[in-house]
Amino acid sequence: MDFDLVVxxxxxxxxxxxxPEGLELGIKDGKIACIGTSLPTSSTTKIIDAEGAYVTPGGIDSHVHLAQKNSPTGDNxxxxxxxxxxxxxTTVIAFASQQKADTSLYPVLEDYQEKSVNQTYCDYGFHFILTNPTPEILRDELPVLAEREGITSVKLYMTYELMKLNDREVLRILFACKQLGMTTMIHAESHDMISMIIEGLERNKNTDPYFHAVARPRIAEDEASYRAISLAELADAPMLIVHMSSDVAISHVRDAQTRLLPIHAETCPHYLFLLSEKIKGEPHDHFSGAKHVCSPPLRHDVKDLDALWQSIANGTFTTFSSDHAPSKYDHPGGKRLGMVDGIPRFSKIPNGLPGIETRVALLFGETPACRPAEEARLSLPRFVQLATTNAAKLYGLDGKKGSIAPGYDADLIIWHPGDKGATTITQSNMHHDIDYTPFEGVQVGNWPRYTILRGEVVWDQEKGIVGQKGFGQYLKRGKGQVLVGKTGNVPRGMKPEERQYWL
Structure with a gap:
C-alpha cells in the first residue's frame, strides 16, 4: 500500500x-490504514519520526461554548x-442554544450552522441547549434532528433564571431522550439556594468577585446532583452531570454507579488545578478575580481537588472537558460588566473561563509520561479515556473518532520525547481570542509537538498553526453509548410493574 503518511x-x-515500542502507523486518505512494523514508503509518503515520544488519539472536547449570543466577547x-x-x-462539540422565547429548534440550528460553516480548524458537532422544551419539540423535532442532522445530545440547566427548567420539564426530556438514544447533559446546582444567598450577600454589600464562590456553595451542587440522579432513576434514563466540582456530589454519582445506574460524570481542568483564592484577585486589584468566575465556582480547599483527582483515577468520571466559555476580561462587554458605577457586582460578571487549548496538556502532565510513576495521578490509558475515547463513545462518534485503530480517522497527538516538551502556560502562547488564561504560570510536563487531523498536520509547535480555516468538517453523530451501569433498573422502593400504571 502506498501510504500518505507514516508515523x-x-x-x-x-x-x-x-x-509495544517499534510499531508504526500507516495513514491513507485521512484514516488509519494499519498498525505494523517496517511499513513500506514511497517517494510521495510523508514520514514523521516521533523520536520515541508517545502518540495518543486527538483530543475530543465535548463541552465548549463558541459564538454564543450571551457571550459577545467570547471566542467564535x-x-x-x-x-x-x-x-x-481535533474535535469539539459546542452548543446551539435555545432561548426561552424560541418555539422551534430549526431556526436555532440554522443560525448556529451559519456561524460555523467554513470557519473551523478542527472537526465539530453540536449539542442543543433546551430552555423551552415544548411537547412539539420533544415529539416532532428532536427525532428528525437526531436522524437528519446527527445531533444526539441535549443540555439542561437547573439554575440561571433565563435557562433553568423545573423537575417536571427535566423528566419529560429524560423520557424523550431515552426513547431516541440521545445523551442528556445537566448543569446541577440548586437555583433557589443560590438566589437566596445572592440576595443576602448583596443586601450586606458583599459584592466583590470572591463572593461568587460564597454564593454557590458545594451544598447547592450536592443537592441538585442528588435530585438530578433521582429524576434519571425514575425515568430509567442515562444522564451526564457536567462540570462537577464537589466531592459530595461525585459521591452521589459513585453510589448511583454502584447500583448500576447509567449516570456519567464530567469534570474540568479548573476544578482540578485552581482554588477559590484565585477569585480574590491581585492585592492591588481585587476585581481581577473576575477572570476566575465560573459556575460551579472554584472550591476552597485543596482537599476538594484531591477528592476529584481520586475520582479521575478510579473511573468515576467519564469525560474531562474544558467547558470553554470565556469572556474577555478588560472589555466593557466582558467580565467588566461586573463593575457597575465603580462598584464590583459579582452577580453581573459573565460566567466562564477559557481552557480549550490547555485542557489536554494539563491532564497529560499528570501521567507517568511526565511524572515519576509514584507521583502520577492517572495512567496513560486513563488519560486517553478521559481526553478522547469516552467522549467519542458517549456522543455517538465511536468507530470514527477517539482511538488509534484501523478504520478510524487519523486524528493524533504526537508529544515531545522525554522532558523536551515541558512548558509554562502563558497568555502570550495562547491562540484564543481572549485576553487572559486562568492557568497563567502553570507548568506542564509536555505540550503537543504535532496535532494531526484526518492525516494532515494542523499544528507543528515549531511552526505554529499550519492547518487551514475551513478544513474542519461537521460531524453527523450516531446514538450515544451507555458507558457505566445500564438501563432497565427499578427505582429503590418501587415494584417492577409500577411504571406501567402511569407511563
Missing part, C-alpha cells in the same frame, strides 16, 4: 493499553477551533 518511532497509547468558531488544535484537540 514512526512512537509509543502508541489507546484507552486500554500502551502498545474560527478562534476557538484554532486554539483547540494548538492544544491537541
Amino acid at each position: 514512526k518511532n512512537g509509543i502508541l497509547v489507546t484507552a486500554s493499553e500502551v502498545l 468558531w474560527e478562534t476557538g477551533t484554532r486554539s483547540a488544535i494548538a492544544g491537541g484537540t
Whole structure:
C-alpha cells in the first residue's frame, strides 16, 4: 500500500493499553490504514519520526461554548477551533442554544450552522441547549434532528433564571431522550439556594468577585446532583452531570454507579488545578478575580481537588472537558460588566473561563509520561479515556473518532520525547481570542509537538498553526453509548410493574 503518511518511532497509547515500542502507523486518505512494523514508503509518503515520544488519539472536547449570543466577547468558531488544535484537540462539540422565547429548534440550528460553516480548524458537532422544551419539540423535532442532522445530545440547566427548567420539564426530556438514544447533559446546582444567598450577600454589600464562590456553595451542587440522579432513576434514563466540582456530589454519582445506574460524570481542568483564592484577585486589584468566575465556582480547599483527582483515577468520571466559555476580561462587554458605577457586582460578571487549548496538556502532565510513576495521578490509558475515547463513545462518534485503530480517522497527538516538551502556560502562547488564561504560570510536563487531523498536520509547535480555516468538517453523530451501569433498573422502593400504571 502506498501510504500518505507514516508515523514512526512512537509509543502508541489507546484507552486500554500502551502498545509495544517499534510499531508504526500507516495513514491513507485521512484514516488509519494499519498498525505494523517496517511499513513500506514511497517517494510521495510523508514520514514523521516521533523520536520515541508517545502518540495518543486527538483530543475530543465535548463541552465548549463558541459564538454564543450571551457571550459577545467570547471566542467564535474560527478562534476557538484554532486554539483547540494548538492544544491537541481535533474535535469539539459546542452548543446551539435555545432561548426561552424560541418555539422551534430549526431556526436555532440554522443560525448556529451559519456561524460555523467554513470557519473551523478542527472537526465539530453540536449539542442543543433546551430552555423551552415544548411537547412539539420533544415529539416532532428532536427525532428528525437526531436522524437528519446527527445531533444526539441535549443540555439542561437547573439554575440561571433565563435557562433553568423545573423537575417536571427535566423528566419529560429524560423520557424523550431515552426513547431516541440521545445523551442528556445537566448543569446541577440548586437555583433557589443560590438566589437566596445572592440576595443576602448583596443586601450586606458583599459584592466583590470572591463572593461568587460564597454564593454557590458545594451544598447547592450536592443537592441538585442528588435530585438530578433521582429524576434519571425514575425515568430509567442515562444522564451526564457536567462540570462537577464537589466531592459530595461525585459521591452521589459513585453510589448511583454502584447500583448500576447509567449516570456519567464530567469534570474540568479548573476544578482540578485552581482554588477559590484565585477569585480574590491581585492585592492591588481585587476585581481581577473576575477572570476566575465560573459556575460551579472554584472550591476552597485543596482537599476538594484531591477528592476529584481520586475520582479521575478510579473511573468515576467519564469525560474531562474544558467547558470553554470565556469572556474577555478588560472589555466593557466582558467580565467588566461586573463593575457597575465603580462598584464590583459579582452577580453581573459573565460566567466562564477559557481552557480549550490547555485542557489536554494539563491532564497529560499528570501521567507517568511526565511524572515519576509514584507521583502520577492517572495512567496513560486513563488519560486517553478521559481526553478522547469516552467522549467519542458517549456522543455517538465511536468507530470514527477517539482511538488509534484501523478504520478510524487519523486524528493524533504526537508529544515531545522525554522532558523536551515541558512548558509554562502563558497568555502570550495562547491562540484564543481572549485576553487572559486562568492557568497563567502553570507548568506542564509536555505540550503537543504535532496535532494531526484526518492525516494532515494542523499544528507543528515549531511552526505554529499550519492547518487551514475551513478544513474542519461537521460531524453527523450516531446514538450515544451507555458507558457505566445500564438501563432497565427499578427505582429503590418501587415494584417492577409500577411504571406501567402511569407511563
